[in-house]
Amino acid sequence: MTTATATANRKLTAKDFQVPFPNDWCPGCGDFGIINAVQQAFARLELEAHKVAVVGGIGCSGKAPYYFPVYGVHTLHGRLLPFAHGIKLANPEMTIVGVGGDGDGLGIGAGHFVNAGRRNLDMTYIFFNNEVYGLTKGQAAPTLAMGLQPKSLPAPNIQGQLNPLMMAMSVGFTWIGRGYSYNVKKVVDLIVAAIEHPGLSFIDILQPCPTYNNLHTKDWYAGKDLDSGQPRIYWLDDTDYDPVIPEGADDAAVLGKMNEFLTKAHEWGDEIPAGVFLDNRATSTFADRIETRIENYRAQPPNKREIADESGRPTADLSEIFDEVRMT
Amino acid sequence: MADRRYEPQSETVTINHDELAWRVGGPQGSGVDTAAGIFQRACALGGLNVFGRREYYSNIMGRHSYFDVRVAHHPVHSHCDEVQLLTTFEDESLARHAISVVEGGALFYAAKDVEKEVQGITYLDLRAKDDLIAYLEERGLPTTLGGVLEDARQRGVQTYEADFDKLVESLADQLDIVSALAARTTNTLAVAMSLALVEYPRKYVYDALAKIWPGRQKIIDMNVAAVDLAYQFVRDTYDTSKFEHRLTPSQSKEPRILLNGNQAVAMGKIAAGMTFQSYYPISPATDESTYLEAHETFPSTNGARGSVLVVQTEDEISAVCMAAGAALTGARSATATSGPGFALMVEGLGWAGINEVPLVVTLYQRGGPSTGLPTRSEQGDLFLALNAGHSEFPRIVLASSDLEEAFYDAAAAFNYAERYQTVVIHILDKSISSKTMSVPPFDLERIRIERGEIASPNGGHEGPYPRFKPTESGISPRPLLGMPGGMHWLTGGEHTQYGRVTEDPVVREQQMEKRMRKLETAAREIPVDEKLRVYGDPAAEFTILSWGSNKGAIVEAIELLAEEGCAARLIQVRIMSPFPGPELEELLAPAKPLIGVEANFSGQLAQVLRQHTGIACDKLVVKYNGRPMAARRLYETFKTIMDGTDETKIVLRNPNE
Structure with a gap:
């Protein structure tokens, strides 16, 4: 394993973002396509490895951080967003990629998902959506439709289904895409665009769980059960759908785009749209908002501030603060 | 001592000119805090030592709150259960607190309340009503506030009728302003009447007003007029010969600051170089975070503008995880909460423990369990602080007892956190958070910032960094997220020295022992004092x-x-x-x-x-x-x-x- 840095002579490749450790996902797991795509995206973006943190939750997807030679943070169930926020807020130079499952993000972590949207912090959240809890052996995830019964369920699912795209849009994610883990090339494009987006981006990645989701399999996504025999996934960039809300867009323009988004995000069944659903450039980022209050936030972020002189004396000067409460 | 009943608890406070125990009570939202603020400043500006205790309900408006202020020429470290002087704005305060005025003491009451039945006081707890009524009946007194006043008089308490509405009208006439505006001086009038009664020089009250409303001359002028009116009224109206208590200012010129515990902790954190704090609102911890937010930038000795980034999160789980994430980058990070919030933070503490994250959690205890007594004090969370989390990880738990300790300990907490690379729980309580005290200005010279062992992996380091390499002290050099060459993994799972998850029994033992050894190191290194x-x-x-x-x-x-x-x-x-x-x-x-x-x-x-x-x-x-x-x-x-x-x-x- 080497420390990845691009030089004038050599462009980075996905290999620079691989690690020589065995991977314990099940054979055929959709997760492989995702980490493969992330490695390629990092290389294409020529990221410096030490300036990248991959932050995972709990579950099969949560193990993804182990497969990159960057700062890999395997956090708690549902908590990847708060940890990721803490890292990014304190060290804004870092590129942060969250990798978490459907249950992690919209089950136990739903509160964080909702409130992350309110902040629009610059990071990318890759959502591993296989509709089941894999590591605990196949229970229903919040993305599983009502009435379905993947093989581990003793009875059909009697809880409703969350639509992650609509969730992300309604809470304020400013870049929203969907990919399919067996189409790595497209996922790489999505990840690159999501990382380049200067706000909170979300990629819903549909993926089979070959072990526990016997309903939405590779064959199902390939449309083998359909009369047409055509793949279910179709790509928005092959249509005239335009995901962009330009900088300075007015409320009416934003509302119009939301309506188009909802129509697309709602499509499911024989034809499933994928690609970029929303690219909102009109909303300020959290760092912009912080800068309105802490002027030198980007120049002197929390991790960089010089807090002590060479002899350990505090650099903070509290005289103004003491003066406010000074009596005699 | 019938200590479950409405009865005088003890008669203990002696009459002298060197100290005064004063209480002001009223409905929340009526300005009890403002009144206490003026009183405390007037006394502190006169060189007196001040101790203030604030009691309030979990309520925005209407429920009863009161403030005890004890001032003296000598240092004061606690409140008195009994007071010499009581100021009330309404019925409930009189009903609750008349019994706590000592013989020889005095109270102010509103004339309109005298006929009021105790039974009819809106928010007075049923238990308190029953006790008070029984007390009055036993003594053959009417079960009205008139009865309460009569009892006070029989116990040797001077009762002074104070018609604040009338005084407000006089002030409105005098200044030619509308009564609604003049009514804003009610707190000032109440304080000034108390201080006039003890013949405390009014110039300190003027100075207090200027402190509270710096630069707002119109407001100050109006309140100064209210002070003059109150002093005049007391001289003209009351027979003060039976109330012997007087309060003289001190000649002491010692420098003093007047603040509460939340502020002391916040100041300690700023001094320590904390640059990140996350929080979720909860009594009685919130005031610390909002104070920090109001002081988020400040000057630095190095010329740059210092700052603390304060983030209000969606819950305490997020608060603790966000602070831990920030701490991984080298930012000194903390979160502040109370028992119910701390209970939610437990999983984050465990993660920080196994990942050796220098994380400071400020825990202000309040009455529990569950929602308990949200605005009251308790020391019920020691077990929780010591044991929060499944399995075991080292933690430093540091308990402060007063405002000075709160300041220096808040700063020391970060040194412990970074030296031992673990969770530090700084435990305080509601009574410290809301108590006000005049103390010598904190001395930043007493603070030395120690960042602990930080790795410098730069210089050709290949491959992942052995972040969790076992050492004799248990402490391993820590690369900060973002450092070139410092890459490693972090996980809530047991891990190798590189931070990769493992279930190997030998590595498990090594890592468990390494972590827990830090506690022995800390026990050895932390001075006994x-x-x-x-x-x-x-x-x-x-x-x-x-x-x-x-x-x-x-x-x-x-x-x-x-x-x-x-x-x-x-x-x-x-x-x-x-x-x-x-x-x-x-x-x-x-x-x-x-x-x-x-x-x-x-x-x-x-x-x-x-x-x-x-x-x-x-x-x-x-x-x-x-x-x-x-x-x-x-x-x-x-x-x-x-x-x-x-x-x-x-x-x-x-x-x-």
Whole structure:
């Protein structure tokens, strides 16, 4: 394993973002396509490895951080967003990629998902959506439709289904895409665009769980059960759908785009749209908002501030603060 | 002592000119805090030592709140259960607190309330109503506020009618302003009448107004006029000959700041170079974070503008995880909460523990369990702080007892966190958070920032960095997220030295032992004076063991005992983890009797002491009604112990708080 840095002579490749450790996902797991795509995206973006943190939750997807030679943070169930926020807020130079499952993000972590949207912090959240809890052996995830019964369920699912795209849009994610883990090339494009987006981006990645989701399999996504025999996934960039809300867009323009988004995000069944659903450039980022209050936030972020002189004396000067409460 | 009833609790406060215990009560939202703010500043500006205690309901408007202010020429460390002077704005305050005015004391009341039935007071608790009515009936007094006043007079309390509405009208006429505007001076009028009664120089009240409303001359002028009116009114109207109490300013020119515990902690964090704080609103912790947010930038000695990034999160789980994430980058990070929020943070503490993250959590205890008594005080979370989390990880638990400790400990917490690369829980309580005290300005020269072992992986380091490499001290150099060459993994799972998850039994043992060794290192390195402190007569056998906010009252109680020639000492435990068991064993050997004093039901520190040393307290003095202990009651209790009481657990009660 080497420390990845691009030089004038050599462009980075996905290999620079691989690690020589065995991977314990099940054979055929959709997760492989995702980490493969992330490695390629990092290389294409020529990221410096030490300036990248991959932050995972709990579950099969949560193990993804182990497969990159960057700062890999395997956090708690549902908590990847708060940890990721803490890292990014304190060290804004870092590129942060969250990798978490459907249950992690919209089950136990739903509160964080909702409130992350309110902040629009610059990071990318890759959502591993296989509709089941894999590591605990196949229970229903919040993305599983009502009435379905993947093989581990003793009875059909009697809880409703969350639509992650609509969730992300309604809470304020400013870049929203969907990919399919067996189409790595497209996922790489999505990840690159999501990382380049200067706000909170979300990629819903549909993926089979070959072990526990016997309903939405590779064959199902390939449309083998359909009369047409055509793949279910179709790509928005092959249509005239335009995901962009330009900088300075007015409320009416934003509302119009939301309506188009909802129509697309709602499509499911024989034809499933994928690609970029929303690219909102009109909303300020959290760092912009912080800068309105802490002027030198980007120049002197929390991790960089010089807090002590060479002899350990505090650099903070509290005289103004003491003066406010000074009596005699 | 019928200590569950509405009855005078004790008559103890002597009349002199060097001190005054004053109480102001009124509905929340009516300006009780403002009144207390003016009073405290006027006294502090006159060189007096000030101690303020704030009691309030979990309510925005209407419920009863009160503020005790004790001022003196000598240092004051606690409140008095009984006061010499009471100012009330409405019926409930009079009903609740008239009983707490000592013989020779005085109270102000509103004439319109005299006929009011106790039964008809909106928010007075049924228990309090029943007790008060029974008390009045036993004495053949009407069950009205008139009866309450008559009882006070029979007990030697001067009762002064104060018609604030009328004074407001006079002020409106005098200044030619509308009464609604003049009514904003009601708090000032009330304070000024109290201070006029004790003939305290009014110029300090003027100065206090200028402190509270700096630069807002119109408001100051209006309030100055109110002060003059009140002083004149008191001179013209009241017969003050029977109220002998006077208050003189002090000649002391010692520098003093006046602040509360939330502010002291916030200042300590700023001084320590904290640059990130996350929080979720919860009483009584919120005020610290909002104070930080209001002071998020400040000057620095290096010329750059210093700052603290304060983030309000969606819940306490997010708050603790976000602070831990920020700490990984090298930012000094903390979160502040109270018991219910801390309970939610537990999983984050465990993660920070196994990942050796320098994380500071400020825990302001309040009455529990569950929602408990959200705005009242308790020391019920010691077990929680010591044990929060499944399995085991090292933690430093640091307990402050007053505002000065709160400041210096808040700063020290970050040194401990970074030196030992682990979770530090700085434990305080509501009574510290909301108490105001005049103290010498904090000395930043006493603070040295120690960042602990930070790795410098730059310089050709290949491959992942062995972040968790076992060492003798248990402490391994820590690369910060973003450092070139420092790449490693972090996981809540057991891990190798590179941070990769493992279930290997040998690595597990190595890592568990490495982490827990840090506690031994900390126990060795932390000076004994930081772990515990002794007050009173160090040679005394009569030994009190306590912690946290009780200290002030205990120290005063020991002084009262000393005046009678009774020697006693207090051992205040400050570092709860690593617990100073060996030090305490030595110190407690001659203790006879050993008395645990705690604001909780079961004596949690006493139990921790026994767990670590086998030493059991002979007596336990506890209070768990959510209100802080007063010196005089403790003194009386210690006397009964000296006199050989059989009781092993003495519960301090005061139904009139």
